[in-house]
Structures are given as C-alpha cells and as structure tokens.
Amino acid sequence: MASLPFELRGKTVYVAGHRGMVGSALVRRLAAEHVELLTTPRNEVDLRDQAAVNAWFATRRPQAVFLAAAKVGGIVANNTLRAEFLYDNLAIASNVIHAAHVHGAEKLMFLGSSCIYPKLAPQPLREDSMLTGPLEPTNEPYAIAKIAGFKMVEAYRSQYGADFINVMPTNLYGRGDNYHPEYSHVVAALIRRFHEAKVAGAKEVAVWGTGTPRREFLYVDDLADACIHLMKNYSDSELVNIGTGEDITIAEFARVVAATVGYTGEIGFDASRPDGTPRKLLDVSRLAKLGWRASTKLEDGIRLAYQAYLSEIREPAEC
Template sequence: MNKDSKIYVAGHRGLVGSAIVRSLQSKGFTNIIFRTHKELDLTNQNEVRKFFEEEKPEYVFLAAAKVGGINANNIYPAEFIYENLMIQNNVIKAAHDFKIKKLLFLGSTCIYPKMAPQPIKEEYLLTGLLEETNEAYAVAKIAGLEMCKFFKRQYGDNFISCMPTNLYGPNDNFDLKNSHVLPALIRKFHEAKVNNSKVVEVWGTGTPLREFLYVDDMADACVFLMENYNGEQHINIGTGEEVSIRQLAETIKKVIGFEGDLVFNTEMPDGTPRKLTTVDKLNRLGWKHKVSLNSGIKLAYDWFLKSCR
C-alpha cells in the first residue's frame, strides 16, 4: 500500500475497525474511507455494489461483523449467522467484481473446533465440532475464510484472512448482557467499586483458559499482514499467552481497585475449556505483540472511564 492508496475499512466504528483506522493513520496513510451503517447497509447487496462502483477502493479491511458474547450468541443465533453471511458475501463479491488490489478478512479464534488440540494451529480449522454457544457466528465466519481462499484459488484475487484471538480495548462493548468477558468484568468491577458492593459475580467456574490481545496490537498486525503477506492460509493473530478466567478477574479487580470478593456463578456456561493460539507463523513473518495484559487492561479501563460512564 502507498500512503495515498484508497483504503476502505468496513466496520470503522467497532472495536476492530476503529483500531485499524487508528493504526493506518498513525502510519501516515491519508486516503482512508468508511461509511456508517446508516450511510451503507452492508447486508444490502445493491448498496454495497453501488459503493464499490462509485468509490473504487484499492484495499479493503473487512472488519464489519455482528459480534457478541456467549449470552448474545445463544439468544440471537439466527441474526448472527444471517447478518455476518450477508456482510461478508456482499463485500467479498464486490471486491472481486470491481477488481480491488487486496482484501483482508478478519475471522476469530472462537471458530476453531471446541476440542481443538492446544495451542491451536491454523490447520486445525474444520477438524472437529464447534462450540455450541457460538456455532452460528462460527459457521458464518468459516464461510468467509473459505470464500477468500476459493476466490484466490479460482480467480487469483489477493484476498487474505487472519484469525485474531480475544480482543479488548477502546470502542469495546461494555454491556453486561451482550459483551465479551473482559469488558463485562471491567464494568462489573467498576460499578461494584462505585456502589461499595462487597462481591462481584463472575459467570462460570473461572477455570477456562483464554488468550487476550489488546486491539491496537491486533490492528498493527492487520496492517503488517496487508503489506507483507499474500498466502492462501489464514494467519493467527495473538500473544501465545493464556490466563484462566479467575486470573483475569483477579487482574481486573486489582487494576480497578475493588476490595470485595469474587463469586463464581457455576450455573452460567463456561464455553470452550481452553483456547490458545499458536502464533509462530506470524512471528516468523516478523510481527510480535507489544502490549502486556496488565498494561492493556489499564488502557481499556482508562478509555472506559472517559467514554462510557
């Protein structure tokens, strides 16, 4: 990409898309375009095709998606599979038809098999059953990865894919019902501290192991891949480091300064027992994460205090 290349970031208001915009701007890219949902409905094929025809983007970061935590995925599976399939089908097909130079599609490590060997290598995709609590989302995202692969294979389109691990940071969703575990815990501990509560409830047993990546690190990796990778195989983006949900809760508790107790609600689902990625391929390409979990939680909490109260 040149500094004046026309770059479309789909989903620029979300956690992922906004971080990609920040990363591009910090690196001196000056011709970044985006649209709000009101301006461009990505589930509408005609609107998407009109946008590509008029704007003629050269590069596309496909970060737009309907996302949510275990609870949201359980309650709204039809919306998760429909909206994500429509968004990615429309954008990828338009990118092909209007001959863009390169597209990066973002998957998620939650679409790997539930009982995949650990740590998870890229080639473990589609080797086992999915986690039931996010199956609809996973099926849609797998279709996107495969679509990029087959468009590259059949037409020679330079469509690549990456698989970020659990992300957090600015513009995250901190809603207690529909967010992921880390932002939900930040909000829970903050509200407990403000209200002088004596306990904070954590869903599940606290034993599942998870990997967390600060979203600005993820965005830096996406720009790096757009400039340095052209392979058919998707690439994991992560830290290669894991913590239990209990350890995560204890870290957030310390950062926020909550002095009460933790209570684990074992009636709520745990999800996948363990999910750690192998990031050897990305590291060999020359990229490694910079922000530690403790530092990232501090940054995320600072953003929450400024933006969400």
C-alpha cells in the same frame, strides 16, 4: 503471486466496520500510513444489502479493503441471537468480498475470530485446526458464518487470483469495546462489573462460569498493527493467527481486572452460566516468522482499557 511488500501509502483504503472496536483501531493505525481512508456509516450503507454494497464499491472503488465489520458479542449474545449472528455475518462477508472482487480491489483482508476453531481442538490452536471437529455449540452460528467468509476468500483467491487473505484474531479488548451487561465479551463485562461494584461498595462480584477456562487476550491496537504488517507483507491462501501466544484462567484474569479497577471485595463464580470452550490459545508461530509479535503486556492493556471505559461510559450501542 502478488508482489510484496504491498504499499498502502497513497492508496484508497476501505475499513468496513470502522466504528467497531477493531475497525476504529485500524483507522487509528492507518493514520500513520498516509492513505485515503474510506468508511461507510451504517445509516448510509447497510453491508447486509447486496445492492447497496455493490453500488458503493462501483462508485468509490477502494484499492485495499479491511473487512472488520461483523455482528459480534459475548457468549450470551452468540447463544441468544443465533439467527442474527448467522444471517448478518453471512451477508456482510459475501457482499463485501464479492464486491471487492467485481470492482477491482487490489487486496482484501478478512478478519475472523478464534472462537470458530473446534471446541476441543489441540492446544495451542494451529491454523490447520479449522474444520477438524465440532464447534462450540453456544457460538456455532457465528462460527459457521465466519468459516464461510474464510472459504470465500480462499475460493476467490483460487479461482480468480484475487490477493485476498485471512487472519484469525484471538480475544480482543480495548478502546471502543461494547459494555452491554449481557451481550459484551468477557473483558468489557468484567471491567464494567468491577467498576460498578467499586462505586456501589458491593462486597462481592459474581463472575460468570467456573473461572477455570483459559483464554488469551490481545490489546486491540496491537491487533491493528499486526493487520497492517500482514497487509503489507503477506500474500498466501493459508490463514494467519494473531495473538500473544500466552493465556490465563478466567479466575486469574478477573483478579487482574479487579486490581486494575481498584475493587477490593470478594470474587465469586456463577457456575450456572456457561463456560464455553475449555481453552483457547493460538499458535502464533506463523505470525512470528512473518516478523510480528504483540508488544502490550496484559496489565498495561487492561489499564488502558479501563481508562477508555471511564471516558466512554454511556448507554451501549448495538454492536
């Protein structure tokens, strides 16, 4: 059993995926922990390249690893780029987890995604719901890759005694999101759509799907804080959900975003677009027992996310 708390101060800490929304939030949060931060720009180390990853770990030997790197996107990206989502995420997870073990990392955190729970699992989603039913077809390749990462962490912990842990974030939003018009997640997509409609004076904005699915949304800087808390205070084979414990319909959420952006036109729904899973709310009781709860209210977080969008407007990079 690993000793707790696991102290980060003074350690070399690697954030894999530091330029993504989650990774950059972890970097911001780690600034208060007085660590020696390690990062790997994609043009220097391709995490899909086993030899390159192994060589980097052999040289730098991080003591703690946050594995936040992933090929990510919204429902259209997941359903369109199925081969890339499966291959890239399998390769990243297997390469980084194995290299961390081989080169003596003291602790590793692997970040999954709540979309890998079964499509019709009982709500709210408990950690033991994983692999209890069929996956949502539109994101099955991504889900399978992430499940493999979870199982790798469990296996290395069981066979080698590695202090590796799994966490399961809910839907995320905030600074550093991807605003691609087709491949973004719902929060970024709606912020961009309502902003552009406001600027253009459009009379109506079409939201994808029927508006009836329910979703939980967590501000990304809250996620980073939860990850630091768990890295310090948790060591077990069971994964931990990270969320708010509250959800909202997509229709209601769209109205929140529209109000924040200042769009006053009509909101319609394009039922020809897929809805995805009917509901996705995490049971966060395990996280609460470990002493952490989200602190950013949805309206406040959306306001911060919109401010970030206004400062970050640019051609979206590949996520």
